[in-house]
Amino acid sequence: MRTQEDTSGVSRRSFLQAVGVGSSAGVMFATMGAIGMAPTAAAQPRAESWVGPRGSDFNLTGRSAKKVVIVGAGPAGLASAYELQKAGYQVTVLEARHRPGGRTLTIRDGDSETDIDGVTQTARFADGTYFNSGAGRIAQWMVTMDYLRELGVPYEVFTNANADAYLYNERSGATPGNPIRYRTAKADVFGYTSELLAHATDQGALDQKLTAADKQNLRDFLQRWGSLKADGTYQGGDNRGFSVYPSAWNEHGTPLPGPGTVSEVLASKVGNYFPFEINWEQSMLMFQPKGGMDTTYQYFVRAIGTQNVLFNSPVTAVENTTSGVKVTYSAPNGKARQIEADFAIVAAPAGVMRRWATNWGPGIDAALGEFAIGSPAGKMGLQYKSRFWEDDHRIFGGITETDMDLAHIWYPSYGYGERKGLITGYYNTGNSARAYADMTPKQREARAVEQGVKIHGEKYRTELEASFSVAWHKVPYIEGAWAYPNTESAGFKQLQQGAGNVYFAGDWMSEVSAWQHGAFWSARYAVQALHQRVMTT
Ligand code: PHE
Numbered sequence: 412m413r414t415q416e417d418t419s420g421v422s423r424r425s426f427l428q429a430v431g432v433g434s435s436a437g438v439m440f441a442t443m444g445a446i447g448m449a450p451t452a453a454a455q456p457r458a459e460s461w462v463g464p465r466g467s468d469f470n471l472t473g474r475s476a477k478k479v480v481i482v483g484a485g486p487a488g489l490a491s492a493y494e495l496q497k498a499g500y501q502v503t504v505l506e507a508r509h510r511p512g513g514r515t516l517t518i519r520d521g522d523s524e525t526d527i528d529g530v531t532q533t534a535r536f537a538d539g540t541y542f543n544s545g546a547g548r549i550a551q552w553m554v555t556m557d558y559l560r561e562l563g564v565p566y567e568v569f570t571n572a573n574a575d576a577y578l579y580n581e582r583s584g585a586t587p588g589n590p591i592r593y594r595t596a597k598a599d600v601f602g603y604t605s606e607l608l609a610h611a612t613d614q615g616a617l618d619q620k621l622t623a624a625d626k627q628n629l630r631d632f633l634q635r636w637g638s639l640k641a642d643g644t645y646q647g648g649d650n651r652g653f654s655v656y657p658s659a660w661n662e663h664g665t666p667l668p669g670p671g672t673v674s675e676v677l678a679s680k681v682g683n684y685f686p687f688e689i690n691w692e693q694s695m696l697m698f699q700p701k702g703g704m705d706t707t708y709q710y711f712v713r714a715i716g717t718q719n720v721l722f723n724s725p726v727t728a729v730e731n732t733t734s735g736v737k738v739t740y741s742a743p744n745g746k747a748r749q750i751e752a753d754f755a756i757v758a759a760p761a762g763v764m765r766r767w768a769t770n771w772g773p774g775i776d777a778a779l780g781e782f783a784i785g786s787p788a789g790k791m792g793l794q795y796k797s798r799f800w801e802d803d804h805r806i807f808g809g810i811t812e813t814d815m816d817l818a819h820i821w822y823p824s825y826g827y828g829e830r831k832g833l834i835t836g837y838y839n840t841g842n843s844a845r846a847y848a849d850m851t852p853k854q855r856e857a858r859a860v861e862q863g864v865k866i867h868g869e870k871y872r873t874e875l876e877a878s879f880s881v882a883w884h885k886v887p888y889i890e891g892a893w894a895y896p897n898t899e900s901a902g903f904k905q906l907q908q909g910a911g912n913v914y915f916a917g918d919w920m921s922e923v924s925a926w927q928h929g930a931f932w933s934a935r936y937a938v939q940a941l942h943q944r945v946m947t948t
Pocket residue numbers: 412413419420421548692924925926
């Protein structure tokens with residue numbers, strides 16, 4: 412979840428609605444129609460009816476499959492290559508970094524990353540322990556799930572919400588060492604708001620809006636929702652949880668202290684975290700590939716053929732020629748190499764592409780400038796000797812939310828029952844992410860630990876074994892976490908049409924940026940546009 416420092420998913424959506432986004436796909440195809448490129452209605456890649464290019468498209472029409480260079484082995488690039496190759500296109504993927512996945516980056520023991528300042532970290536993690544430093548969760552409705560299934564990637568539930576995880580707002584009332592469990596916060600917030608609404612209803616404040624029957628239904632609901640007493644007041648209750656849970660033989664449980672007054676509960680602002688659970692992008696439950704999010708991209712590379720994916724091969728130039736494209740890259744031995752192809756799909760971060768030598772003109776460069784994935788975000792994996800969050804705090808997965816600059820703590824949704832474990836010790840954005848990015852890895856760890864002990868006690872410090880952090884705006888060839896695309900802008904429409912024989916793809920080209928889903932769909936649209944062109948010329 413993004414903090415207030417950044418646009419939240421929710422407000423981003425309202426923003427898009429405010430500027431009148433219906434479906435940019437519609438706009439794209441209308442535009443393509445105008446230039447004679449629109450696919451037939453039946454071939455339009457709607458979510459329910461995506462039909463990728465097929466070998467029979469060529470066999471049956473006597474056309475030969477074309478050659479396509481794809482730049483970027485992240486989700487958009489690999490999905491583009493994969494979908495094209497299924498139909499017989501000859502594909503070569505050029506990746507600047509040493510591994511696939513892009514911002515889907517899983518760190519395991521022995522993995523090394525060097526940031527753009529030249530700072531190198533090497534992970535020293537236990538066997539089987541991993542840290543998803545970028546993409547970390549998949550909603551069920553996302554097309555990402557379809558690719559996991561199609562490729563045979565094993566997956567499991569990712570616990571995105573946990574009633575037993577904590578909320579901790581030290582800027583608005585929480586004292587150190589006094590975090591509140593989600594369930595307790597919900598009981599109190601729902602309880603008091605229900606009491607107030609029931610009171611307003613009884614006072615006739617809603618008489619203009621509600622019939623007598625409506626009012627009765629509302630009262631019944633509020634009674635349950637807010638655990639109200641018969642007199643309509645909220646006085647706490649079992650739903651808040653217990654300090655000692657009920658067991659047997661008249662051990663009825665020891666209630667938690669509280670609730671505070673309605674003013675205290677409102678002032679704590681804990682209720683502001685609740686919309687996250689119904690955020691459309693974050694809809695529960697969520698999923699993760701077993702063994703790390705980037706497993707998906709290892710499967711993609713295998714499917715495409717390792718010989719067709721070239722790593723450590725940063726692109727320096729992409730040029731349209733009279734018959735296709737010419738792509739120049741620097742091979743792992745440092746020598747410049749060129750590949751000629753009929754088309755290119757460039758699925759690199761927009762800001763990075765602007766540095767290539769290109770002949771697509773200043774209009775495209777300016778458009779790319781609007782979609783640089785410049786927002787910062789950072790994450791740190793903290794590996795611990797013991798799983799104290801499970802042993803002592805009884806938190807088995809989920810997320811603790813805070814108003815500290817570490818923002819979110821993610822507990823692992825894997826490795827239950829093992830001795831060691833790894834939590835995401837911070838996940839922040841905006842200014843907090845910048846502040847952490849400017850520290851050394853050791854300083855970042857110290858800062859995260861100093862805050863974490865306020866919630867989890869000294870074990871957050873004493874059990875720590877190893878850490879690894881990623882500041883996304885400092886990752887070479889990536890340089891940011893995400894962009895907030897205005898898909899109604901003129902520049903965006905230009906990018907949708909491509910530049911000559913070059914097509915653009917990436918989550919920043921989608922309606923769902925900052926998700927693999929968006930990257931995959933942008934790849935599908937680029938592939939569709941390219942294929943349609945091939946089939947009509
Ligand atoms: N996909 C990222 C995440 O789940 C960023 C994001 C957060 C996108 C919240 C939308 C809403 O953390």
